[in-house]
Amino acid sequence: MARPAAPREEIVDRLAEVFRHHGYEGASLKLLSDATGLGRSSLYHYFPNGKQDMASAVLERSDDWGLERLTPIMESDATPEEKIRRFANELDAFYRGGQQACLLELFVIGDAQALFGERVAARLTRIKRLFAAIACEAGLHPDEAARRSEEVLIGLHGALVVSRGLGDSGPFQRFLTALPHRLMGT
Amino acid sequence: MARPAAPREEIVDRLAEVFRHHGYEGASLKLLSDATGLGRSSLYHYFPNGKQDMASAVLERSDDWGLERLTPIMESDATPEEKIRRFANELDAFYRGGQQACLLELFVIGDAQALFGERVAARLTRIKRLFAAIACEAGLHPDEAARRSEEVLIGLHGALVVSRGLGDSGPFQRFLTALPHRLMGT
DNA sequence: GTCTATAGGAAGATAGAC
């Protein structure tokens, strides 16, 4: 049992680790309790609806991460190339070099699908639009930007799956390196 | 409870459906029993080590599928372009137009990771080599073929995640269409 | 807020009759 996590944000971060490692169904209350250092009762105090609330909070915090880390980059006056390069750095840190699974792929399985499927779809769509916006900024035709942003969204999640499946960060790293060219290159 | 499945192959196919829909941890014996029409005892008769054996059989059958459906294409005297086009058709059928999850991504989560992680890695590597072989046949330099086969492997799994996450077959279909060009195009 | 205790059920797995 880890030391107790005091601020709610840190609690949710530790919950996220468990969900990302074990998936929704595999994340038992015992694992969630151990990871946070909080007893079952304390968890239910913070999250009255139990596991479902915890997963929801984790998903929301992941949304917040996007707003906090990605939006400022978008709104900066950097060039599109520079923006996408910073994006790549953020993604690299967020997914720990590709060894950390994405919640979105975990939450379209089994019970979680019914609970969070729509939120997952919405989030995927938002990320895709973000990529498309950068490509448009770089001067690509909106249709071409949409096509490329889908490719890049696919590449991101595929690279995570493959890197984790092979136990090798290489594929994810190579994807991030090629990302600017994939999105906007000729 | 579905009608009983007689031949072992069909039993394993039905087990696979459950694993693909619910993941390893989410696939409870009740679900597995209902899907096959076999009681618990019967399941343990066929699979003495329970769920672990069932998942193993499912993984093995998925390997067999590759050998039965993909190897003949590889060994045919079709052009590389024709081979990859047939590959795409097989993949489309196997993943039901992109709405069916891949076992490999499900088995690198939680408990399944420890049990099947190495087999998953081996299988990913084999698929990658298959793609690379076709690209080589098409005349690409081995290094370039390796690079492209990784991209295509990433694209395949990413397209599955995104299509399922969005509840839209479009991304997977577009990936399959672009597959020949991605692997061998200029 | 956190503790202990426990309900109530579902999980994986097994035994023995047929």
Added chain:
DNA sequence: GTCTATCTTCCTATAGAC
């Protein structure tokens, strides 16, 4: 091979004292 019955363990969730 399949059935019923059962075991043990684990699960989510709640109640009530502190």
